[in-house]
Amino acid sequence: KYEKIWLTFGIACLFVFLTVIGVSAFAEGKQPPSCLTTIDPEKVDQTPPFNKPGLVKTGDNEYQLNIVVSAFAFTPNQIEIPKGAKVTINVTSKDVIHGFEVAGTNINMMVEPGYINTITKTFNQTGEYTILCNEYCGAGHHMMTGRIKVV
Ligand code: CUA
Secondary structure, X not given: OHHHHHHHHHHXXXXXXXXXXXXXXXXXXXXXXXXXXXXXXXXXXXXXXXXXOEEEEEEOOEEEEEEEEEOOEEEOOEEEEOOOOEEEEEEEEOOOOEEEEEOOOOOEXXXXXXXXXXXXXXXXXXXXXXXXXXXXXXXXXXXXXEEEEEO
16 A cells, blocks of 8 residues: 555656656757758758858848857857847758757757758847857867858
8 A cells, every 4th residue: 555655756856856857958048959851971062051151141030040050160150140130050060960059058969961050040139159069070070160250
């Protein structure tokens, strides 16, 4: 009889934990980026959206930011974004797994060869943000940086 009570208690605890994790993930906007789209890493430059690298206007105050990541660079690595713009960032890798983190924001993605990872963000404040690779990718890992300027 007591076992049953404890079992119920245990399951209830588990449920509470999962709920807390789920809620915090949504509240902080830290859900893992989707990686459903596949791409041929050898043909990245010819494949949309990466045939148009950089910032591309897609609508009223809406943009696409396409960045190709390779050892050891982000292409392009100097980006200017108009303040208030809603930007959908697409990244992919030509070689190994890299990271794409924009310091001071919630943008933090894995960049995998063969996949397009996407995140949408509205830049409401002017300023400069540093792009970093946060996944060890080889000898030039520490040199992988870039800059986003919101003007
Ligand atoms: Cu690319 Cu570390």
